[in-house]
Amino acid sequence: MSVLKISPRYYRWHVDPGVEWSEANTAYDTLDWEIPLEQATIVALDTWAFHYLKETQERINLITESKIAPLLDRCRAAGLDIIHAPGAQVAVEHSQWVKMVGDDELEWPVRDKGWPPKDFVEGKVGFEKYDCPFEPRQAWLEERRKERCFHPLVEPREGEAVVANGEELHRYCKEKGILFLFYVGFNTNHCILLNDYGTTHMHNRGYKVILVRDCTTGMESFESVENLDQTKAAILHLEMTQRFSITASEVTEGFR
Numbered sequence: 001m002s003v004l005k006i007s008p009r010y011y012r013w014h015v016d017p018g019v020e021w022s023e024a025n026t027a028y029d030t031l032d033w034e035i036p037l038e039q040a041t042i043v044a045l046d047t048w049a050f051h052y053l054k055e056t057q058e059r060i061n062l063i064t065e066s067k068i069a070p071l072l073d074r075c076r077a078a079g080l081d082i083i084h085a086p087g088a089q090v091a092v093e094h095s096q097w098v099k100m101v102g103d104d105e106l107e108w109p110v111r112d113k114g115w116p117p118k119d120f121v122e123g124k125v126g127f128e129k130y131d132c133p134f135e136p137r138q139a140w141l142e143e144r145r146k147e148r149c150f151h152p153l154v155e156p157r158e159g160e161a162v163v164a165n166g167e168e169l170h171r172y173c174k175e176k177g178i179l180f181l182f183y184v185g186f187n188t189n190h191c192i193l194l195n196d197y198g199t200t201h202m203h204n205r206g207y208k209v210i211l212v213r214d215c216t217t218g219m220e221s222f223e224s225v226e227n228l229d230q231t232k233a234a235i236l237h238l239e240m241t242q243r244f245s246i247t248a249s250e251v252t253e254g255f256r
Contacts, residue, residue, distance in 0.1 A: 002037040002079060006254040008210050008244035011236065028239070041081040041178050042072065042212075043169070045185035045192060047154045048086065052141055055225060059217040060151070060186055067215045068184050069153040071248040076157065078255040083172065084162045085185075085197045090148050091164035098161050100171045108165050108196050166196030170205055180208045182251065188218035189234040203243055211238055213245040 012029040015021050047064065051057040072082060084091075088106045091097050111121070118124075123131025156162055163169045173181075181202055183192060192198050192211065203209045218231035239245055 004033075004035045004037055004040060004078075004080070004251070004254045005256075006033050006035070006210075006246055006250055007031060008033060008246050009239060010242070010244050011239040013240070031244075035180050037078065037080050038176075039178055040180040040182065041083050041173070041176075042075050042182045042184060043083050043085055043197070044068070044072065044154055045085045045183055045195065045198060046087060046187070047084070047151050047185045048090070048148050049151045050144060050147065050149075051186070052144065053219060056187065056217065056219050063215060063217055064151050064153050067212075067248050071184065071212065071215060071251060072154060074252045074255070080255075081176065081178065082157075082160045083169065084150070084154075084156045084160060085169060085195075086150060086162065087148070087195075088164040089145075090150065091162050094156065094162045096156050096158075096160060096162045098163055098168065098172055100175075101164060101168045105167055106164055163197065166198075166201050166205075169197045169202065173207070178207075180210065182246075183209065183211045184215035186216060186218075188216045189230045190219065192216060192218075193234055193237070199238055199243055203241075208244070209238070210244045210246055211235060212248055212251060214247050 007030040009028055009030050011026070013026055015025045019025050047068065051060055075082060084094075084096075086094075088108075092106070120127045120130075150156070161172055163172055173179075181199075183199055185192060188211075193200055195201070199209045199211060213235050216231070216235075217228070218234050220228060220230045224230045235245055
């Protein structure tokens, strides 16, 4: 059986005996894993061709070309499964959509139809003041979102699964016996963390989640863009909450 040998990084809240248990004395640590390839997969999450933020788009293009595309090719050569998770809108239009959920299971998040009231959720009829203000370019953005598609460098290859949501990802993994999910894609501080096929929800389902930390970037603010603080904080959040990270080169070296 082929295995992947890696040393995933996490953040250790504990300290050694005799050391003062303070935040300043906590640190990163790593583990030594040997993972059967048949129990692992790369999840390419929201690897789309378009982002409305200029700098984010530039980082996505650079990371996709220099890191993600070469990593996926190396994983294919080694026999590591690749699953594409581009969201329901893109997935259901693709010929390789696995179709393991019905149309009535595509909606997410699933909300109680009666509460909170629909008008409250949508910011209507007296609840407008609690909603985010109208943005003049929102209509343009919504039109662009209809054009979502895979980045040309990470189009699914023949035989690679495309899933629409977290339930479908779970069903596919259950059928294939997959336990370890290696994530690449965008955006670190939103979709990677929060989507139902992302790291938090799949971790809560019981999977071992590992983010390939140089194969992702987040959306930054004017305060954080210089040092990519939002991206770094999102990665650290994962490592502090029983999830792990690794680099692309560490994955490829693990095939040897």
